[in-house]
Amino acid sequence: MSLNLFRSTIRAARTSASSGSRFxxxxxxxxxxxxxxxxxxxxxxxxxxxxxxxxxxxxxxxxPPPSSxxxxxxxxTDHMLTVPWDVVSGWGVPKIEPxxxxxxxxxxxxxxxAQTIFEGMKAYRHDDGRVTLFRPDMNMKxxxxxxxxxxxxxxxxxxMLELIKQLIRIDKDWIPREPGHSLYVRPTxxxxxxxxxxxxxxxxxxxxxxxxxxxxxPKGFKPVSLYGTTEFVRAAPGGTGAFKxxxxxxxxxxxxxxxxxxxxxxxLWLHGPEHYLTEVGTMNMFVVFGKGDGSYELVTxxxxxxxxxxxxRDSVLSLARRHASKSYTVKxxxxxxxxxxxxxxxxxxxDASKNGTLIEMFGAxxxxxxxxxxxxxxxxxxxxxxxxxxxxxPLSRPIWRELVGRQTGEIxxxxxxxx
Amino acid sequence: MSLNLFRSTIRAARTSASSGSRFxxxxxxxxxxxxxxxxxxxxxxxxxxxxxxxxxxxxxxxxPPPSSxxxxxxxxTDHMLTVPWDVVSGWGVPKIEPxxxxxxxxxxxxxxxAQTIFEGMKAYRHDDGRVTLFRPDMNMKxxxxxxxxxxxxxxxxxxMLELIKQLIRIDKDWIPREPGHSLYVRPTxxxxxxxxxxxxxxxxxxxxxxxxxxxxxPKGFKPVSLYGTTEFVRAAPGGTGAFKxxxxxxxxxxxxxxxxxxxxxxxLWLHGPEHYLTEVGTMNMFVVFGKGDGSYELVTxxxxxxxxxxxxRDSVLSLARRHASKSYTVKxxxxxxxxxxxxxxxxxxxDASKNGTLIEMFGAxxxxxxxxxxxxxxxxxxxxxxxxxxxxxPLSRPIWRELVGRQTGEIxxxxxxxx
Numbered sequence: 001m002s003l004n005l006f007r008s009t010i011r012a013a014r015t016s017a018s019s020g021s022r023f024x025x026x027x028x029x030x031x032x033x034x035x036x037x038x039x040x041x042x043x044x045x046x047x048x049x050x051x052x053x054x055x056x057x058x059x060x061x062x063x064p065p066p067s068s069x070x071x072x073x074x075x076x077t078d079h080m081l082t083v084p085w086d087v088v089s090g091w092g093v094p095k096i097e098p099x100x101x102x103x104x105x106x107x108x109x110x111x112x113x114a115q116t117i118f119e120g121m122k123a124y125r126h127d128d129g130r131v132t133l134f135r136p137d138m139n140m141k142x143x144x145x146x147x148x149x150x151x152x153x154x155x156x157x158x159x160m161l162e163l164i165k166q167l168i169r170i171d172k173d174w175i176p177r178e179p180g181h182s183l184y185v186r187p188t189x190x191x192x193x194x195x196x197x198x199x200x201x202x203x204x205x206x207x208x209x210x211x212x213x214x215x216x217x218p219k220g221f222k223p224v225s226l227y228g229t230t231e232f233v234r235a236a237p238g239g240t241g242a243f244k245x246x247x248x249x250x251x252x253x254x255x256x257x258x259x260x261x262x263x264x265x266x267x268l269w270l271h272g273p274e275h276y277l278t279e280v281g282t283m284n285m286f287v288v289f290g291k292g293d294g295s296y297e298l299v300t301x302x303x304x305x306x307x308x309x310x311x312x313r314d315s316v317l318s319l320a321r322r323h324a325s326k327s328y329t330v331k332x333x334x335x336x337x338x339x340x341x342x343x344x345x346x347x348x349x350x351d352a353s354k355n356g357t358l359i360e361m362f363g364a365x366x367x368x369x370x371x372x373x374x375x376x377x378x379x380x381x382x383x384x385x386x387x388x389x390x391x392x393x394p395l396s397r398p399i400w401r402e403l404v405g406r407q408t409g410e411i412x413x414x415x416x417x418x419x
Numbered sequence: 420m421s422l423n424l425f426r427s428t429i430r431a432a433r434t435s436a437s438s439g440s441r442f443x444x445x446x447x448x449x450x451x452x453x454x455x456x457x458x459x460x461x462x463x464x465x466x467x468x469x470x471x472x473x474x475x476x477x478x479x480x481x482x483p484p485p486s487s488x489x490x491x492x493x494x495x496t497d498h499m500l501t502v503p504w505d506v507v508s509g510w511g512v513p514k515i516e517p518x519x520x521x522x523x524x525x526x527x528x529x530x531x532x533a534q535t536i537f538e539g540m541k542a543y544r545h546d547d548g549r550v551t552l553f554r555p556d557m558n559m560k561x562x563x564x565x566x567x568x569x570x571x572x573x574x575x576x577x578x579m580l581e582l583i584k585q586l587i588r589i590d591k592d593w594i595p596r597e598p599g600h601s602l603y604v605r606p607t608x609x610x611x612x613x614x615x616x617x618x619x620x621x622x623x624x625x626x627x628x629x630x631x632x633x634x635x636x637p638k639g640f641k642p643v644s645l646y647g648t649t650e651f652v653r654a655a656p657g658g659t660g661a662f663k664x665x666x667x668x669x670x671x672x673x674x675x676x677x678x679x680x681x682x683x684x685x686x687l688w689l690h691g692p693e694h695y696l697t698e699v700g701t702m703n704m705f706v707v708f709g710k711g712d713g714s715y716e717l718v719t720x721x722x723x724x725x726x727x728x729x730x731x732r733d734s735v736l737s738l739a740r741r742h743a744s745k746s747y748t749v750k751x752x753x754x755x756x757x758x759x760x761x762x763x764x765x766x767x768x769x770d771a772s773k774n775g776t777l778i779e780m781f782g783a784x785x786x787x788x789x790x791x792x793x794x795x796x797x798x799x800x801x802x803x804x805x806x807x808x809x810x811x812x813p814l815s816r817p818i819w820r821e822l823v824g825r826q827t828g829e830i831x832x833x834x835x836x837x838x
Contacts, residue, residue, distance in 0.1 A: 073526070073615035080525055101522040102530075106499055106628050107492070111521075111609055113672075114533035114665035151672040186615060190530055191669075196492035196605060196630070198668050198701060200676065209525050211615070236655030240670045246533035247666035249617050250610075251659050253532075253570040257619065282617060 045090025048083055048155045050162040058098035067176040070214040077171035081163055081208040085153045094163050096170060105194040109201050115191030116246035117146035120366045122182040123168050125175040126409040131168060132416040134407050136161055138311045143187060146243040151200035152189050164208055165419045171210055180215030216368040221391030223374035226280055227264035228346055229255055234269040234279060241306040264377050271306065275346040278306055283363030283371060284313035287344055288395050290357045295336030298395055302341040312364040316399055332398040346378055353383045360393025361385050370400040464509025467502055467574045469581040477517035486595040489633040496590035500582055500627040504572045513582050515589060524613045528620050534610030535665035536565035539785045541601040542587050544594040545828040550587060551835040553826050555580055557730045562606060565662045570619035571608050583627055584838045590629055599634030635787040640810030642793035645699055646683035647765055648674055653688040653698060660725035683796050690725065694765040697725055702782030702790060703732035706763055707814050709776045714755030717814055721760040731783040735818055751817040765797055772802045779812025780804050789819040
């Protein structure tokens with residue numbers, strides 16, 4: 001894509017963002033009020049229906065391992081949720097059943113053509129026994145736009161969320177009680193057509209599995225080093241970077257290995273000859289500049305079609321904007337901040353590092369929440385990024401506290417949805 | 420990527436092509452003589468070993484359906500081949516067993532992060548009873564470069580080919596006898612780690628399934644119409660277009676649907692502001708220009724990192740080059756041809772269509788072999804592409820006959836490998 005086209009895409013994204021839509025939904029995807037995509041011309045098939053749920057409880061319940069031994073995504077709870085779909089009858093009977101292997105034909109299209117999308121969200125157990133999810137409506141909406149992008153079936157997001165809540169209720173005892181721990185919820189939708197033609201699948205399967213997880217930083221924040229990556233791209237204009245598709249993940253593993261071999265923890269994906277910052281590893285990216293007069297600019301790249309519309313990204317922006325407009329106060333957050341969704345180049349970051357106006361940088365995502373950065377390998381030298389004494393900076397620290405407060409229930413908010 | 424970077428990538432690709440390498444293997448992937456990728460620093464693990472093969476024959480052999488009822492990729496033979504791999508012991512015991520479902524954990528990484536690569540090749544049954552594959556060494560080499568690109572395990576390509584031959588021998592009676600029919604062979608390699616971390620998988624599974632297929636054009640050639648696609652990309656510089664990964668397929672389905680809704684059969688993927696031709700649907704692309712003096716230029720885009728190094732593409736180029744240099748004669752192919760791997764833009768194609776120097780265009784791939792094109796929807800109008808009276812043009816017709824002759828054994832060649 002030419003620079004002009006790229007710029008006009010960014011302008012379009014800005015317009016969309018300023019008009020208040022949380023996700024930049026592409027013009028070819030229309031969402032209804034319940035988050036379901038409206039497909040034109042499709043026959044009216046059965047949607048996901050929680051009242052049809054069948055539950056088969058395990059006869060051999062497992063024992064949750066000690067929280068201290070949890071490794072991300074390695075432990076799963078007693079049950080899983082499945083909802084089949086086919087092109088003739090639509091969504092079928094939802095089932096909660098004992099966690100166990102799926103039987104998939106070797107011709108199954110997900111195994112050949114990567115017809116898979118997923119979501120990641122967390123359930124928290126509060127001191128008073130309540131269990132909550134954090135902004136799960138955002139995940140259901142995004143999952144629908146992801147499905148539409150690769151011609152997988154869309155669905156009623158509210159109905160699906162009801163089923164997910166029921167699964168979590170049944171496996172509630174698996175949610176760790178320790179601070180910083182949670183239950184990671186992984187809804188996944190795969191194409192299961194039993195024929196290897198490339199096209200919209202005739203069959204699909206939604207499944208949800210649950211994994212108890214510990215804190216991302218068990219021993220306090222540890223800033224990560226980034227390798228400014230130009231040899232590989234995570235996404236490109238006209239590609240799939242704005243959707244949570246499996247295809248965005250496998251290709252990033254080799255670049256990550258190569259960054260690690262050079263002594264960096266993650267890839268900082270740079271785009272185009274200008275080396276625009278896009279994402280870091282599998283997280284959204286924020287940069288804080290100081291303006292010299294004690295005020296700050298909090299910058300993140302715009303939703304230009306290459307950036308995943310992250311729930312944590314949206315939460316950071318929303319909190320900072322409300323604080324800046326004085327309609328809400330995030331404790332300890334500096335008063336004078338400007339919030340920008342705008343392109344930012346490595347040259348700007350490097351220059352700011354040199355002249356002392358680079359305040360901090362951090363990644364934002366469901367797994368880590370906030371992940372501070374301390375240096376960027378770029379063109380053979382390291383760009384230094386300041387970090388506070390606990391690893392966090394003047395904006396990320398109060399924003400992180402507010403986010404975690406809302407997740408754990410210490411701070412009341414409508415982002416926390418009770419199960 | 421800037422235009423300059425894009426051009427220098429193309430220059431690098433040309434250099435590589437002219438130095439005789441069949442595939443442009445990126446600098447970060449090193450292939451040994453048996454096609455296996457050399458990974459640095461890895462412990463020496465067991466490779467694929469055909470002498471460990473275990474065979475369990477089905478007790479309920481199926482009956483091959485009538486050849487006339489075959490639909491691509493819908494029918495599978497009695498047996499399949501599996502070879503497991505894990506990071507501790509390497510490649511395990513190969514098994515030929517009855518065709519049936521795979522048991523995959525719902526946490527299996529292929530289902531979340533698209534850790535899948537595949538190949539497509541065809542086995543032909545000849546009048547004298549022999550069965551042959553067409554250039555299968557190319558597929559094994561490409562599968563290794565694909566594996567390396569997404570951190571799946573590499574393997575000894577010759578050993579793997581031995582196992583594939585044994586599977587085909589066992590299911591030989593499933594190969595249709597009718598002209599134009601064949602047995603489609605689908606090797607697939609998936610990540611099967613039972614934990615949802617994003618990284619090189621700790622476990623993987625190679626499997627091979629076989630599907631009897633009929634001719635792509637049962638009733639004679641039918642030229643396809645193309646939609647010049649700029650809204651979506653199939654590949655980008657720094658991406659995965661040059662590798663046969665599952666991730667290149669799912670994202671193309673929505674664009675194909677949208678092209679179909681506008682009355683076009685396939686996407687012609689155009690790159691950059693210059694609208695360079697890259698691929699058509701899931702095939703490589705050839706254009707023939709007339710030079711006005713009775714000579715022709717056969718053009719295909721270079722292996723610039725965005726183009727799949729197709730086996731049919733390589734075969735077309737190789738035949739045309741040998742014919743042009745008079746070291747071999749392709750029957751009925753015009754004598755005066757120049758063969759070019761060079762960028763070609765839509766402007767060049769449109770101008771040639773208008774001034775009568777566009778001779779023909781065709782896709783090339785394993786499924787269709789040669790697929791002629793009759794028009795391209797571009798910027799709101801149709802660019803007319805000439806086709807001969809049987810749908811094929813003056814270069815594609817003799818090249819297609821030569822390719823099919825070599826596949827069916829009518830023309831002897833070392834591209835045909837006996838099983």
